[in-house]
Each structure stands twice: as structure tokens, then as C-alpha cells.
Amino acid sequence: MEKSRSNNNLIILAMALGLLMASLDNTIVASCINKLSQDFNIFDKVSWVFTAYMLAATSTMLVFGKMSDLFGRKMFYMIGIGLFLIGSALCGIAQSADQLIWFRVIQGIGSGALFPISFTIIYTIFKDPKDAAKMSGVFGAIFGLSSVAGPQLGSFIAEHFGWRWNFYINIPIGLASMIVLMIALKETRSEKKPKIDYLGTLFLIITTVSLMLALEWGGKNYAWSSWQEISLFTISAVIGALFIFVELRAPEPVLPLSIFKNKMVLGTSILCFCQGVIMFSAITYLPSFTVGVLGHSNSNGVLTPMMASLIGGAILFGFLQSKFAFRTLMLFTMLMTIIVATLLSTVSAHASSGYMIVLMILLGFGAVGPLMSVAQSSIAANVDPKYMGVSSSIVGFWRNIGGILGASIMATIVNNNLHRLITAGADKAGIPSDKINTLANPELLMRAGGQLDPQIRKFLQEALATAINHGFILSICVGSIGLITAMFVGASRLGATKKTTTSATHI
Secondary structure, three states, rough: HHHHHHHHHHHHHHHHHHHHHHHOOOOOHHHHHHHHHHHHHOHHHHHHHHHHHHHHHHHHHHHHHHHHHOOOOHHHHHHHHHHHHHHHHHHHOOOHHHHHHHHHHHHHOOOOOHHHHHHHHHHHHOOOOOHHHHHHHHHHHHHHHHHHHHHHHHHHHHHOOOOOOOHHHHHHHHHHHHHHHHHOOOOOOOOOOOEEEOOOOOHHHHHHHHHHHHHHOOOEEEEOHHHHHHHHHHHHHHHHHHHHHHOOOOOOOOOOOHHHHHHHHHHHHHHHHHHHHHEEEEEEEHHHHHHOOOOOOOHHHHHHHHHHHHHHHHHHHHOOOOOHHHHHOOOOHHHHHHHHHHHHOOOOOOOOHHHHHHHHHHHHHHHHHHHHHHHHHHHHHOOOOOHHHHHHHHHHHHHHHHHHHHHHHHHHHHHHHHHHHHHHHHHHOOOOOHHHHHHHOOOOHHHHHHHHHHHHHHHHHHEEEHHHHHHHHHHHHHHHHHHHHHOOOOOOOOOOOOOOOOOOOOO
């Protein structure tokens, strides 16, 4: 018993390191773009440094989850972390922007395995689902922490050691995780030869990539009504329909659509989408509000309280799952989402630091943190254990899709409102008409606010504050959808014992 508990502790530590490493690299590069540009020109391709990683991770997440169900958790976790480390090493030695982008794809593919399989292993090694739920809260906190802390940590590393160390630092951490798991994690295999859904896998990747590109580029690189956007959405819709057709007939579908017949699984997927919208919208625009509007030197004063409260919310709600039904916890977090989004939609350009800190605590603790653990547990408690891998990947998949959609639509709302407000008040503020497009950039006040005429700067701050306020109306709408959805997910709650199945369990 002691040896088993010791092994479990080692496995948890190793997976925590892997999850921290992969989720950090989702955001860590954001803060070292200036350093990157000193080595090679990257400004015209900067978005691809982030997009390549996110595309690769999200489009392969469901695939790796399913493969771990078929062939075993350990094998595909090792494949994932191996690819991630190879990609990290290659990113560190990249000699051009193009190389860096392609190496980020390799990193992202590896990351696509680490997130879902980490949570799957938790629900496999803990016999009591209440213990698994508590640990999922800790892992959810790790993911949330790294999403918010990535830019700050990346900035520190790039400043003191060089941008390449944002990638090199992964290697010793990843190797330590691999070695521990090789020794401590045992794996059983199915006696039945699995059938791989090749066509479904291909259609899934094409659908996901085309949809994410359409959402990422919409309103920024291309107008939503442009032929590029229409083409991408059309491809996504057509191939998505073919994907559903194939999955309904495949003997071992890469995404078993039958699991969505369960109200809790379907409802949790929608809630994760809603969570992604407000989480990514906040991470994207709260720094702009803090630095550009409120005039703070950096966004640490806002992001740090959010980060700390998010960790607290994820861990606490991991424990509360044994006391309350999933629906109760989901209703609470969606209600908090609406409240916080409403407050963010009305916060003024003269808000105090104390008020912003309170908002960030409410956001992290009530709106974002709880679902980091509750979502994983609610799905794990409502699917056949043979689908545990692919069902765990659903959480991250829908959160990422919601995040990209939320950030894209909010960018369109903020940019359009900012341009309209500046155009309407340009004469009164003394802004020449040929400078409107230049000044209607949310990043301007963050980069060069101190160089502007005080009167123009004040006008721009108020315009940006109003534009961002309007952007958070999107989160109110999404939170309302989530609240209604949470009412109909059913009365499922965490069981006292784990489900059993006749099929072999893969660790």
C-alpha cells in the first residue's frame, strides 16, 4: 500500500511538471517578441508564433485522447512529452521566423497529448473519485496559473537569460517527468486489437484547423465577409458534416458522438466553451485596460490577484464536488461570470487599484477557477471508462475553441467601437483626420501613451475604456447561455466509488 501511494505521488508530480510546462508555452512567448525581433524579423509573422502552437495542440487533443483509450495512457503520454521536448529544443536553436513557427507546431502536437492524458491518468490511479476530483482541482489550478503567469515568467526569462531559454528550460523539466513516469507508471494493454478511425481523424483535424483559422483571422487579418473567411467557414462546415457522418458509422470513432447523449457531458462542453470566452477575453484585454487606460506601469497588479484567486477557486471547488451536485457548482460559476462581466462592462477609466483587485478576485475565484476542476470530474463521472481519454480532452478542446472565438469577436467589438468613438470626438480632441486610424489601436496607449499630448491621451484613455466595456457585453451574453445550460445538465454528482467496466483499463 505504501509503495502504491508513493508511486502515485511520483506520477502526480511528474504529470504536474508536464502540464505546467505545456500550458506555460501557450502564453510564455507573448512577452519575448521584442527580443525575438532583435535576432530576426518576426513582426509580419508574429501571430503565427502563437497560432501555430494553439492550432496544433487543439486539433490533436481529441486524437491523442482517443489513442490513449485504445493503446494505453503511458505510451501516448510519453509520445506527447517526447514531441514537446523535441519541439522545444528546435525552437531554442531556430534561426528564422519560419523555422520557429514550424517548430512551434511540433511543440503544440506534443502539448495536445499532455493535457487530456494527465487528467485521464488521475481518474485511473485514484480508486475513490472524490480523491480524483480533489487532485483535478490542483491540476486545473496549474493550468489556470500557467495561462495567466506565462507572459510574466517569459518576460523575466527573456530579459535575464535570453528568449531561447523560454524553450530550453522545458528540457530538464520534461526529461525529469519522463524518467519518473517510466519507472513509476505501470500500464496494462487490451487483448483486443484496436481499429483506428483514420478518416475520422483526418476530417477532425481539417475541421478544427479551418474553424480556428477562420476565428483567429476574422476581423483582424480579413473582414468577416471576405472570401477567405467564407471559404474557411465553408470548409469547416462541409468537412465537419462529413466527420459526423463518418463517426456515426465507424466501429471505433475518434470522437464517440454517443457520449453527448448524456446531458452532463453536453452541458459541460457548452460551459467549457463559455469559460474559454471570458477567460481569453479577460487575459487579452485586461492588461490593455490596466496599462493603457489606468496608466499602470504593468499589468501585474491585475493579473496576480486573478492568478491567485483562480488557483484558490480551482482547488476549493475540487473539494466541494464531494458536497454538492455538479449542477449547483456550475450554476454558481455561471452566475459569477455574469456578475463579473457586468462589472467589467461598466468599470470606468478612473477605477481605483483596490476596485480592480476585487474584480480580479471575483473573476478568478468565481468565474474561471471552479470549472478548471468541476468540468473534468463531471465528464469523468458520466462516461464509460473506456472513453475516459477522449472525454477528458473535450474539456480543453472546447475551452480553446471558446477562447479563440471570444478573443476574436471581442477584438472586433473593441476595435470597431474604438474607431467609432475616436472618429466622433476627433474634432473636439484636436485629432487630425489622417491620424485617426493610427490612434485607433488599443496597443498604442500601452506602448507610447507617455509620448502623447495629455489632452489627446485622456481622450484616448476614455475611448479605450468605453470600447473595452462594450467588449465585455459578449461575456455577459455567453455567461447567460452558460447559466441556462447549467440548469438542464441533470442532478449528477460525484459518486463514492469508481465505475467498473469489462474492458481492460489503460493507464
